Amino acid sequence: xxxxxxxxxxxxxxxxxxxxxxxxxxxxxxxxxxxxxxxxxxxxxxxxxxxxxxxxxxxxxxxxxxxxxxxxxxxxxxxxxxxxxxxxxxxxxxxxxxxxxxxxxxxxxxxxxxxxxxxxxxxxxxxxxxxxxxxxxxxxxxxxxxxxxxxxxxxxxxxxxxxxxxxxxxxxxxxxxxxxxxxxxxxxxxxxxxxxxxxxxxxxxxxxxxxxxxxxxxxxxxxxxxxxxxxxxxxxxxxxxxxxxxxxxxxxxxxxxxxxxxxxxxxxxxxxxxxxxxxxxxxxxxxxxxxxxxxxxxxxxxxxxxxxxxxxxxxxxxxxxxxxxxxxxxxxxxxxxxxxxxxxxxxxxxxxxxxxxxxxxxxxxx
Amino acid sequence: xxxxxxxxxxxxxxxxxxxxxxxxxxxxxxxxxxxxxxxxxxxxxxxxxxxxxxxxxxxxxxxxxxxxxxxxxxxxxxxxxxxxxxxxxxxxxxxxxxxxxxxxxxxxxxxxxxxxxxxxxxxxxxxxxxxxxxxxxxxxxxxxxxxxxxxxxxxxxxxxxxxxxxxxxxxxxxxxxxxxxxxxxxxxxxxxxxxxxxxxxxxxxxxxxxxxxxxxxxxxxxxxxxxxxxxxxxxxxxxxxxxxxxxxxxxxxxxxxxxxxxxxxxxxxxxxxxxxxxxxxxxxxxxxxxxxxxxxxxxxxxxxxxxxxxxxxxxxxxxxxxxxxxxxxxxxxxxxxxxxxxxxxxxxxxxxxxxxxxxxxxxxxx
Numbered sequence: 080x081x082x083x084x085x086x087x088x089x090x091x092x093x094x095x096x097x098x099x100x101x102x103x104x105x106x107x108x109x110x111x112x113x114x115x116x117x118x119x120x121x122x123x124x125x126x127x128x129x130x131x132x133x134x135x136x137x138x139x140x141x142x143x144x145x146x147x148x149x150x151x152x153x154x155x156x157x158x159x160x161x162x163x164x165x166x167x168x169x170x171x172x173x174x175x176x177x178x179x180x181x182x183x184x185x186x187x188x189x190x191x192x193x194x195x196x197x198x199x200x201x202x203x204x205x206x207x208x209x210x211x212x213x214x215x216x217x218x219x220x221x222x223x224x225x226x227x228x229x230x231x232x233x234x235x236x237x238x239x240x241x242x243x244x245x246x247x248x249x250x251x252x253x254x255x256x257x258x259x260x261x262x263x264x265x266x267x268x269x270x271x272x273x274x275x276x277x278x279x280x281x282x283x284x285x286x287x288x289x290x291x292x293x294x295x296x297x298x299x300x301x302x303x304x305x306x307x308x309x310x311x312x313x314x315x316x317x318x319x320x321x322x323x324x325x326x327x328x329x330x331x332x333x334x335x336x337x338x339x340x341x342x343x344x345x346x347x348x349x350x351x352x353x354x355x356x357x358x359x360x361x362x363x364x365x366x367x368x369x370x371x372x373x374x375x376x377x378x379x380x381x382x383x384x385x386x387x388x389x390x391x392x393x394x395x396x397x398x399x400x401x402x403x404x405x406x407x408x409x410x411x412x413x414x415x416x417x418x419x420x421x422x423x424x425x426x427x428x429x430x431x432x433x434x435x436x437x438x439x440x441x442x443x444x445x
Numbered sequence: 446x447x448x449x450x451x452x453x454x455x456x457x458x459x460x461x462x463x464x465x466x467x468x469x470x471x472x473x474x475x476x477x478x479x480x481x482x483x484x485x486x487x488x489x490x491x492x493x494x495x496x497x498x499x500x501x502x503x504x505x506x507x508x509x510x511x512x513x514x515x516x517x518x519x520x521x522x523x524x525x526x527x528x529x530x531x532x533x534x535x536x537x538x539x540x541x542x543x544x545x546x547x548x549x550x551x552x553x554x555x556x557x558x559x560x561x562x563x564x565x566x567x568x569x570x571x572x573x574x575x576x577x578x579x580x581x582x583x584x585x586x587x588x589x590x591x592x593x594x595x596x597x598x599x600x601x602x603x604x605x606x607x608x609x610x611x612x613x614x615x616x617x618x619x620x621x622x623x624x625x626x627x628x629x630x631x632x633x634x635x636x637x638x639x640x641x642x643x644x645x646x647x648x649x650x651x652x653x654x655x656x657x658x659x660x661x662x663x664x665x666x667x668x669x670x671x672x673x674x675x676x677x678x679x680x681x682x683x684x685x686x687x688x689x690x691x692x693x694x695x696x697x698x699x700x701x702x703x704x705x706x707x708x709x710x711x712x713x714x715x716x717x718x719x720x721x722x723x724x725x726x727x728x729x730x731x732x733x734x735x736x737x738x739x740x741x742x743x744x745x746x747x748x749x750x751x752x753x754x755x756x757x758x759x760x761x762x763x764x765x766x767x768x769x770x771x772x773x774x775x776x777x778x779x780x781x782x783x784x785x786x787x788x789x790x791x792x793x794x795x796x797x798x799x800x801x802x803x804x805x806x807x808x809x810x811x
Contacts, residue, residue, distance in 0.1 A: 083530035084508070117758055139759040140713075142450070159759055160701040162713050163776045164449035183702055186775050211760060212702050212711050245757070335526040336549055336578050345578050347506075347528050351791045355721040391611070392483055392787055393505040393525055394577060409552050410529045421758055425717045426792075428808075442794075444810045 080435050082412050085352035086331045087427035089310075089438060090377055093327035095127055097308050101291065102131045108297035113137050113156060115286065115306025118421045121430065121440040122150035124309065137286075137304045141165045141172070146441045148176050157181065158241060158286065158304060160204065160212055163190045173197040181241055183214050185224040188235070195234040201225070202241035202284060205270065207263035209245040216266040226274070239282030239301065240270050247289035252319045260290040264299045292320035312420035313358055313369060328430075329371060329378055329414035330423060332395060334407055342404045346387075346395035348415060353390060354422035360386060368415035370397055376433045378414045387415055446801050448778050451718035452697045453793040455676075455804060456743055459693035461493055463674050467657065468497045474663035479503050479522060481652065481672025484787045487796065487806040488516035490675065503652075503670045507531045507538070512807045514542050523547065524607060524652065524670060526570065526578055529556045539563040547607055549580050551590040554601070561600040567591070568607035568650060571636065573629035575611040582632040592640070605648030605667065606636050613655035618685045626656040630665045658686035678786035679724055679735060694796075695737060695744055695780035696789060698761060700773055708770045712753075712761035714781060719756060720788035726752060734781035736763055742799045744780045753781055 098114075105112035113135040116125055120143060125136070135154045138144050144155045145168065156179040161169075172178050179200035182188050188201070203225055206213030214221050229237040244263045247256045267283045274281055284302040291297065291305035292315070310328045311321040332348030353368055360366045368387035371378040385399040395415065399407075407413065417423035424430070430438040464480075471478035479501040482491055486509060491502070501520045504510050510521045511534065522545040527535075538544050545566035548554050554567070569591055572579030580587050595603040610629045613622045633649045640647055650668040657663065657671035658681070676694045677687040698714030719734055726732045734753035737744040751765040761781065765773075773779065783789035790796070796804040 083528070083534075084506075140450075159713070160711055162449070162699050162701045164699045164778070168449075184775060187702075190776075210704075210707065211755070211757065211762065212704070215706075333528050333530050335528045336553075338576075338578070340581075341576070345526055347525070350720070350722070350788055354716070355788070356716070389577070391577065392791070396577065409550060410556075412530070422716050422721070425758070442808075 080431065082331045083333065085333075085348040087424060087430045088329045088331050088414065089124075089430045089432050090327045091127075091432045091434065091436075093325065094124065094309055097311065097325060097327060098128055098131050101305060101308055102133065104291065104297065105303055108300070108303075110297055110300050111135065111282070111302040113284070113302055113304050114309070115139070115158065115304050116147060117143060118306040118309055119424060119440065120146070120442070121438055122147065123438045125150065125152065137306070141168050143441065144172055144178065148172060153177060155179070156200075156202065156304070158202075158243070161187050161191065163187060166190075166194050169199070170194075170196045173199050179238055182225060183212060185221055185228070188225045188228045192228050192232040192235060195232075198234045198236060200236050200238040201229055202238050205240050205242045205267060207242045207244060207266050208259065209243060211243070211245055213242065216270050222270075237278060237281065239284055240267050241284040241286075242267060243286040244290050245287055247287050248314065248318060251317060253293040256289045256293045256318060256320070260294050268299060288315060289318045289320045307421060310420035310424065312423075313366075313416055313418045314356075317358055323380065326416055328420050328424070329373075329416050330368070331373060331412050332415055334409055334411045334413060337404070337407070337409060339404075342399055342401065343388075344397040344399060344404065344407055346397060346413065346415070347393065348395040349393040350390045351392055352423075352426055353387070353395065353415060353417060354419060354426060355390060356419040356422050358418050364388065364398075366418070367395070368417055370399070370403075371414040371416060373412055373414045381416065446797065448697045449699065451699075451714040453790060453796045454695045454697050454780065455490075455796045455798050456693045457493075457798045457800065457802075459691065460490065460675055463677065463691060463693060464494055464497055467671060467674055468499065470657065470663065471669055474666070474669075476663055476666050477501065477648070477668040479650070479668050479670050480675070481505070481524065481670050482513060483509060484672040484675055485790060485806065486512070486808070487804055488513065489804045489806075491516065491518065503672070507534050509807060510538055510544065514538055519543060521545070522566070522568065522670070524568075524609070527553050527557065529553060532556070532560050535565070536560075536562045539565050545604055548591060549578060551587055551594070554591045554594045558594050558598040558601060561598075564600045564602060566602050566604040567595055568604050571606050571608045571633060573608045573610060573632050574625065575609060577609070577611055579608065582636050588636075603644060603647065605650055606633050607650040607652075608633060609652040610656050611653055613653050614680060614684060617683060619659040622655045622659045622684060622686070626660050634665060654681055655684045655686045659684075673787060676786035676790065678789075679782055679784045680722075683724055689746065692782055694786050694790070695739075695782050696734070697739060697778050697780055700775055700777045700779060703770070703773070703775060705770075708765055708767065710763040710765060710770065710773055712763060712779065712781070713759065714761040715759040716756045717758055718789075718792055719753070719761065719781060719783060720785060720792060721756060722785040722788050724784050730754065730764075732784070733761070734783055736765070736769075737780040737782060739778055739780045747782065
């Protein structure tokens with residue numbers, strides 16, 4: 080590979096392995112697998128899922144739904160509070176594909192009932208403790224209003240209850256993740272029990288990568304929608320959802336300068352290539368990425384005592400040990416393991432596999 | 446305007462005013478004006494500079510230099526440590542335009558001396574206290590090595606000493622900014638004195654928006670390269686470099702849900718539209734943007750006690766007062782004033798002026 084500027088690298092075999100493992104987990108748990116494609120936003124990577132038998136998908140915007148629909152996907156859930164200003168585009172999309180929307184207010188469901196032209200599936204978004212969006216599971220009044228509107232509208236088919244246990248991102252280790260999963264799924268099971276007679280096919284749909292990776296038996300859910308697991312990243316490594324070996328992506332960045340007084344290495348690779356997402360690492364440092372050596376078809380273990388300590392628009396500053404400092408030269412290309420792969424991938428107009436294949440995504444200039 | 450998804454808004458008349466004021470400041474200080482175009486990355490906005498007589502520019506990547514060169518700009522400085530892996534593209538560019546590079550090592554200048562095909566201007570990058578990149582002004586050995594290489598190479602024309610006083614971003618108010626400016630410019634003036642006889646035309650080139658906005662008389666510099674001032678943002682407001690009325694950009698975001706228990710408003714507008722750059726506001730909260738009402742051809746003052754408190758990939762969460770909460774409805778479109786306009790602008794494939802004109806940028810799909 081001939082890399083001369085910041086480039087998003089994908090290890091295809093790790094990706095395909097991550098996909099296969101999650102397909103297997105869904106199968107053994109008896110769950111529908113509806114992976115979230117906001118992480119990669121790429122029709123080429125979506126095709127790797129298709130090869131494993133996946134035919135349903137989740138996205139977080141109408142734009143992504145349009146993109147994947149134009150690449151032949153026909154069963155798409157937009158897991159984002161429905162934006163009434165995009166009704167026209169939804170009416171176009173739902174003409175051709177099986178489209179599902181997420182709703183959490185009487186206002187929005189009434190709007191849909193009045194303006195939809197074609198049938199869509201409706202998931203009611205439940206807040207099981209993450210407190211970003213969704214209805215409290217005890218908010219019976221609003222839940223029933225939404226259900227009644229679905230029942231009385233020919234274009235609204237109630238599919239089930241949807242939640243994202245995003246609070247699993249803020250804990251570490253399988254114990255705390257399982258605890259959040261158990262407390263959250265319990266609320267959804269109670270809802271299911273309550274409405275099972277009226278809606279025998281209703282689904283419990285859950286989403287986060289930490290739960291889906293760390294909980295062995297997901298059979299209390301009917302559908303899972305993890306996204307990040309296809310790439311994994313430092314955040315997931317920190318929650319314990321993956322091993323370093325499962326991380327499938329790195330950003331290749333040229334070394335452009337060295338600062339001997341401070342043991343700092345200056346990269347062409349900044350906030351516009353990595354994103355400003357950061358974590359606190361094991362030594363208490365705020366970091367924007369770990370550093371690896373690029374190898375034939377992959378990369379090394381992370382270099383010890385070495386991390387991206389600061390970012391500006393185009394610059395990345397690596398803080399490193401004497402040993403690493405001495406062994407890295409201007410003109411080298413290093414790999415940076417991203418903190419949050421979804422945000423990092425979104426900054427690149429294409430990816431390159433470690434075998435040198437170019438992978439287009441939603442941002443690729445046509 | 447018919448906005449239905451997160452959209453980067455530019456108030457053209459504020460922009461043009463910011464440009465005119467900086468052109469005036471450069472003129473009265475007797476400085477060459479070489480504004481940094483990494484902030485807007487747009488040939489259309491660059492044309493507004495041209496209308497004010499600007500013909501020189503700064504960028505931070507070879508890609509941006511190629512883009513602006515293809516739009517007719519012929520005098521471009523890449524103010525980023527020269528990346529030897531992009532030599533071929535630099536050789537192509539310098540065939541057609543007056544190109545200037547920033548260098549801070551003997552290794553890189555030797556590489557250029559050996560491989561350049563056409564003449565380029567060379568600025569030596571000096572670290573005047575920001576400690577991101579550059580040579581200490583006392584590092585005579587490396588400075589003289591670079592100068593000697595320039596002198597002996599027909600393709601290297603030494604232009605002067607370049608610095609970016611980026612530490613001004615971390616202080617508040619004109620006093621502390623002026624203090625950093627004075628301490629930093631002093632080092633560059635000493636260097637200039639030292640080499641003035643040998644290089645009578647050498648320039649002191651400085652960059653940051655806080656200095657250029659807050660220091661009344663910039664005549665100790667020979668060239669100024671501010672970038673952010675064309676848009677300004679909450680960071681610049683916090684340093685005191687601008688008034689709220691000088692901020693020329695906002696991201697229009699649809700309201701998709703409301704959380705009554707928490708006085709939270711959920712936006713379609715997340716980290717992929719605003720960036721994860723944050724500041725601590727006057728009440729000690731970590732914020733990702735302030736909130737305004739969109740008006741005919743502009744926007745309101747920021748809504749009080751109201752700010753973007755959290756971002757995920759596509760979601761933005763606004764924390765607000767009871768009054769604001771009651772007055773905002775699902776389907777409204779709010780404006781978010783960005784923390785760091787450069788990073789926010791970079792996330793958008795086009796901008797829209799408050800008069801409804803579409804403005805292309807480097808990311809616009811052709």
